[in-house]
Amino acid sequence: MDRNREAFDTDWTQFPTCPYCGYENDDYGCFEGDGDRVECECPGCEKMYIATMHLDINFSTQKPPKCSDCGKEYLVGRDSLCKTCYQKERVRKGIK
Numbered sequence: 001m002d003r004n005r006e007a008f009d010t011d012w013t014q015f016p017t018c019p020y021c022g023y024e025n026d027d028y029g030c031f032e033g034d035g036d037r038v039e040c041e042c043p044g045c046e047k048m049y050i051a052t053m054h055l056d057i058n059f060s061t062q063k064p065p066k067c068s069d070c071g072k073e074y075l076v077g078r079d080s081l082c083k084t085c086y087q088k089e090r091v092r093k094g095i096k
């Protein structure tokens, strides 16, 4: 076991987390960019610690799938059908 992280998860946390008391400091406006090391005073226990900011922002996009019935792109649907066709299909099959 790594003795530095015996009590709190302080690596890759959403907010700088105090290694002494575990207080999550959501006021991190003093950070400016990736890899910034900032001395923080914990609002919870008032001890100083060093926090390093990691910026890891990713996005993924994709085009909506096409409805296998009417061929229109749809955002909300099921079973490869757009919402309209899916509802028609349910009515056709008599599913409530």
Ligand SMILES: [Zn+2]
Pocket (backbone or CB within 6 Å): 018, 019, 020, 021, 022, 023, 042, 043, 044, 045, 046, 047
């Ligand atoms: Zn603290």
Ligand SMILES: [Zn+2]
Pocket (backbone or CB within 6 Å): 067, 068, 069, 070, 071, 072, 081, 082, 083, 084, 085, 086
């Ligand atoms: Zn459709």
